[in-house]
Structure formats: C-alpha cells, structure tokens
Amino acid sequence: MDTRAVILAAARTEFAAKGYDAASVRAIARVAAVDPALVHHFFGTKERVFAAAMALPFTPGDRLPEVLSGDRDGLGERLLRMFLDVWADADFREPMLAVLRSATTGERGAAMLREFVGRELLGRVADALDLPAEGRLRLNLAAAQMVGIALLRHVVRMEPLASASEDEIVAVVAPTIQRYLTGT
Amino acid sequence: MDTRAVILAAARTEFAAKGYDAASVRAIARVAAVDPALVHHFFGTKERVFAAAMALPFTPGDRLPEVLSGDRDGLGERLLRMFLDVWADADFREPMLAVLRSATTGERGAAMLREFVGRELLGRVADALDLPAEGRLRLNLAAAQMVGIALLRHVVRMEPLASASEDEIVAVVAPTIQRYLTGT
Numbered sequence: 001m002d003t004r005a006v007i008l009a010a011a012r013t014e015f016a017a018k019g020y021d022a023a024s025v026r027a028i029a030r031v032a033a034v035d036p037a038l039v040h041h042f043f044g045t046k047e048r049v050f051a052a053a054m055a056l057p058f059t060p061g062d063r064l065p066e067v068l069s070g071d072r073d074g075l076g077e078r079l080l081r082m083f084l085d086v087w088a089d090a091d092f093r094e095p096m097l098a099v100l101r102s103a104t105t106g107e108r109g110a111a112m113l114r115e116f117v118g119r120e121l122l123g124r125v126a127d128a129l130d131l132p133a134e135g136r137l138r139l140n141l142a143a144a145q146m147v148g149i150a151l152l153r154h155v156v157r158m159e160p161l162a163s164a165s166e167d168e169i170v171a172v173v174a175p176t177i178q179r180y181l182t183g184t
Numbered sequence: 185m186d187t188r189a190v191i192l193a194a195a196r197t198e199f200a201a202k203g204y205d206a207a208s209v210r211a212i213a214r215v216a217a218v219d220p221a222l223v224h225h226f227f228g229t230k231e232r233v234f235a236a237a238m239a240l241p242f243t244p245g246d247r248l249p250e251v252l253s254g255d256r257d258g259l260g261e262r263l264l265r266m267f268l269d270v271w272a273d274a275d276f277r278e279p280m281l282a283v284l285r286s287a288t289t290g291e292r293g294a295a296m297l298r299e300f301v302g303r304e305l306l307g308r309v310a311d312a313l314d315l316p317a318e319g320r321l322r323l324n325l326a327a328a329q330m331v332g333i334a335l336l337r338h339v340v341r342m343e344p345l346a347s348a349s350e351d352e353i354v355a356v357v358a359p360t361i362q363r364y365l366t367g368t
Contacts, residue, residue, distance in 0.1 A: 097288055104285045104339055114340045122342075133344075140336060140345035141329075141356055148332025152324060155288055156298045158306075160317075161324035172325055176360050 004042055007032045011053035016108055020115035025049060047120050055095040060086060061120045068128040076178025077170055079125070080146065084166050087150045097155065117143070129181060142180040145173060188226055191216045195237035200292055204299035209233060231304050239279040244270060245304045252312040260362025261354055263309070264330065268350050271334045281339065301327070313365060326364040329357060 010032035014023045025046055029036040043049045051059040067078045086092050102109030122139055131139060152158040194216035198207045209230050213220040227233045235243040251262045270276050286293030306323055315323060336342040
C-alpha cells in the first residue's frame with residue numbers, strides 16, 4: 001500500500017473506533033505510523049480525511065458557504081437543492097449509503113454519522129443562522145425531511161417520489177425547510 | 185420446526201424473492217408444502233403473514249382506521265403521533281430496522297419495503313383521502329418527513345431530536361404533514 005492508502009485505512013479504523021469528534025489527525029497519523037504533517041499535506045482538515053476515508057467524492061461542507069450566503073428568504077430552497085443535487089450524484093450516493101448502512105448496524109457507525117453531520121453540516125448551518133437552542137430541534141427536523149427524501153427516492157425508490165423532478169419536490173418541500181429554519 | 189415456523193420461513197423466502205406485491209399466500213403455502221387454508225388459519229391476510237415473517241409485533245395498518253377516521257383538520261397530527269408511538273416501541277423498531285437495513289443493501293429488500301409500505305400504508309391513506317394523482321407525491325413527502333425523523337431520532341440518535349418529547353416534535357411537524365396531505 002502507498003502512504004495515502006495507509007493513512008486512509010488508519011482513518012477508517014480511527015473513525016470507526018472513536019466516532020468523528022474524538023478522532024484526530026494526530027491519532028490517525030499515529031495508527032498509520034506517519035508524521036501528522038503528512039496527513040495534513042495529503043488531505044488538509046479532519047473533515048477531508050473523513051470524506052476521503054469514506055470514499056465520498058467531495059466534502060458536503062464545501063458547498064455550504066454558497067448556500068448560507070445570499071438572502072435568507074431563499075435559504076430553504078438553496079439548502080434543499082444542494083441536498084437533492086448531491087444525492088443525485090451516484091459517486092456520492094453509493095459511499096454515503098455505506099455510511100448510512102453502518103449507522104443502522106450499530107452504535108459505532110451511528111456515532112460516526114451523527115457526529116460528522118452534526119458538526120460539519122448542521123453545526124455550520126446553526127452558526128451561520130445564529131440559531132437559538134430551540135432552533136436546533138427545527139434544524140434536526142429539516143435534516144430529517146431531507147434524509148427521508150433521499151432514502152425514499154434513491155434507496156426504497158418509492159413512486160412517484162423516485163421519478164419526480166427536482167422542481168416538483170422543491171415546490172412542496174422548500175417552504176417546509178424555510179419554515180423550520182427561519183420560522184417564516 | 186413446527187408448521188407455523190415452516191410457514192414463516194417460506195414467507196421470508198417468498199417475500200425476499202418476489203417482493204411484497206407479487207408474493208401470495210398460495211405461493212407461500214406451496215413453498216411450505218402446506219394447504220393455503222392453513223396459512224390463512226394461522227395468520228389471516230398476506231399483510232399479517234408479512235408482519236409475522238418480519239417479526240413485527242403488529243401490522244402497522246391495524247392502527248390506520250382510527251387515524252383516518254375523525255376530523256380532517258387533525259389528520260396530520262394523528263398520523264404523526266401514530267408513527268412516533270410505533271417507533272418508540274423497541275419491539276417494533278428492532279425488526280423494522282432489519283427491514284430498513286435490507287432495503288439499503290439491495291433492490292430485493294428495497295422492493296419488499298417499497299411495496300409493503302406503498303400498498304398497506306400509503307395506499308390506504310390515499311384511498312381514504314381520495315387523493316388525486318398530484319397528491320401522491322405529497323403523501324410520499326409526508327412519509328419521507330416521518331421516516332427521516334425515525335432514522336435521526338432512533339438510529340443516528342441526533343440531538344436534540346433523539347431526546348425531544350413527542351409533543352415538541354408534533355408542535356413543529358404536524359402542520360407540515362397536514363399541509364402535505366390536505367394542502368392547508
């Protein structure tokens with residue numbers, strides 16, 4: 001194995017054992033028996049090590065700044081469209097399904113997914129919106145709406161949702177996400 | 185194995201091979217090498233054979249008539265509360281997670297879940313509400329909201345959703361379900 005592959009194998013071990021929050025680039029480097037600077041050199045942040053270790057083609061958080069900037073009234077629609085686009089990409093969907101499957105299999109996989117999504121996605125949205133504590137539940141419920149759509153559309157392939165256009169879904173669901181996020 | 189166990193093993197084989205719609209009590213009886221009348225005697229309908237084969241403690245559809253009767257304005261809340269109650273029950277949740285896991289693993293498991301939920305749950309709601317074709321997508325999206333809540337609350341255990349009370353969830357989500365189902 002080349003060094004990159006050794007680091008990714010070490011990362012999978014470390015994330016599976018400790019979850020996302022408690023795992024560190026330093027510990028991953030230790031398991032891989034390389035210098036932490038080399039992990040940073042290859043991947044950058046912990047978030048990017050995670051995405052690479054899970055074979056995700058990009059880091060979901062990369063697209064957030066664009067979604068979170070712009071007018072507040074269009075936030076629900078922008079967030080929903082980003083989510084639908086990402087899941088329409090089979091290169092993203094297949095590895096993401098593996099992460100989801102591991103979450104349904106035991107607490108370790110669940111912790112990994114919970115902490116990654118909680119910190120890198122929902123945490124950033126909450127910070128950008130300056131959400132009060134009460135708003136965190138609404139943010140979870142917005143995430144639940146979107147995750148449920150991904151599951152029924154791409155995994156269970158429930159009709160007519162599986163064949164609906166993005167615009168048809170947005171027309172019904174964007175107002176829901178907007179209401180959950182901003183109360184309007 | 186006693187006859188009941190033989191029938192359930194045959195049912196699991198039949199549902200996994202053909203999905204829910206194409207499977208029949210007659211074919212299950214044939215695989216089990218018993219008379220179809222015996223399957224009916226032990227379990228009743230195909231829906232009940234399915235629930236027993238998947239180790240569900242009850243048939244979700246059993247609770248629907250009560251939810252679907254009563255005033256239309258309270259339908260979203262009643263449906264959501266039924267769903268939350270059912271998933272709060274570990275005896276239901278664990279086998280249901282096994283069904284969900286099998287749906288994320290391959291098309292056969294997905295077809296089984298899709299057809300069972302489509303026919304025995306969503307189909308009945310659509311019939312009771314006399315939904316137009318356009319309403320079917322909204323019904324899928326209501327299901328997506330609820331399935332996503334089950335996943336994040338009980339599997340991924342995302343906070344604060346995992347610890348939220350049923351009433352807190354209902355306060356935010358019941359209006360969504362109501363809007364999806366009746367457009368109000």
